[in-house]
Amino acid sequence: MKLYVSLTSPFARKVRVGVAEKGLAERIEQIVVDPWNDDGTLTAANPLSQVPALQLDDGLALTDSNTILGWLDRAFPQPSLWPHDPQARTHAEAIAALAQTLLEYTVFLVIEGRRPAETRSAPLIERRTQGILRGVAALETRFHASTGHFHADSIGVACALAYLDFRQPQLDWRAQAPKLAEWSAWAARRASMRDTAPPPA
Numbered sequence: 119m120k121l122y123v124s125l126t127s128p129f130a131r132k133v134r135v136g137v138a139e140k141g142l143a144e145r146i147e148q149i150v151v152d153p154w155n156d157d158g159t160l161t162a163a164n165p166l167s168q169v170p171a172l173q174l175d176d177g178l179a180l181t182d183s184n185t186i187l188g189w190l191d192r193a194f195p196q197p198s199l200w201p202h203d204p205q206a207r208t209h210a211e212a213i214a215a216l217a218q219t220l221l222e223y224t225v226f227l228v229i230e231g232r233r234p235a236e237t238r239s240a241p242l243i244e245r246r247t248q249g250i251l252r253g254v255a256a257l258e259t260r261f262h263a264s265t266g267h268f269h270a271d272s273i274g275v276a277c278a279l280a281y282l283d284f285r286q287p288q289l290d291w292r293a294q295a296p297k298l299a300e301w302s303a304w305a306a307r308r309a310s311m312r313d314t315a316p317p318p319a
């Protein structure tokens with residue numbers, strides 16, 4: 119199996135963390151590509167030129183971090199990325215979805231920030247920024263910040279907060295989320311998170 123990643127993509131990081139948590143590092147070859155400047159390596163697996171993409175041994179390529187994590191959990195059920203209890207699972211899925219949209223909003227700010235200043239949409243930047251801050255505030259009260267496991271919701275939240283620190287360090291999310299700040303410091307020390315931290319810019 120081949121996993122196409124970039125070392126700065128938070129979506130790819132979610133999958134890399136999942137691979138590490140499941141102890142699959144030896145079974146999945148990770149290929150580092152630049153989705154914005156691809157020589158055809160990535161588009162052969164993912165015609166949409168996005169990471170992460172997982173090429174299975176039978177040739178089928180899976181795209182999208184959640185689809186890939188879902189497949190990994192079915193193909194290698196232990197340790198599970200989700201709680202067994204249906205109610206707990208629904209809650210975890212709600213949190214994972216919040217974290218995913220937080221990531222999407224943050225990536226939007228990064229992409230918008232790379233455009234010439236006069237072409238940026240100030241209202242949309244403001245809308246996404248406020249959305250991020252409300253999303254973090256919601257996680258502060260809704261996320262069951264456990265240190266007893268590292269399920270897919272935890273992976274998503276940890277990657278989303280770390281990506282905010284990486285790309286939007288001026289956004290002081292910790293001021294409104296002290297519990298999350300403490301948990302995020304714990305998550306950052308986990309081997310799977312330490313080993314997938316983006317390289318210094």
Ligand SMILES: N[C@@H](CCC(=O)N[C@@H](CS)C(=O)NCC(=O)O)C(=O)O
Nearest residue numbers: 127128129153167168169170182183
């Ligand atoms: N929904 C996808 C999003 C993947 C995504 O947007 N990846 C970015 C890297 S952070 C990418 O490859 N961007 C290149 C592009 O959109 O052209 C997921 O969860 O995996």
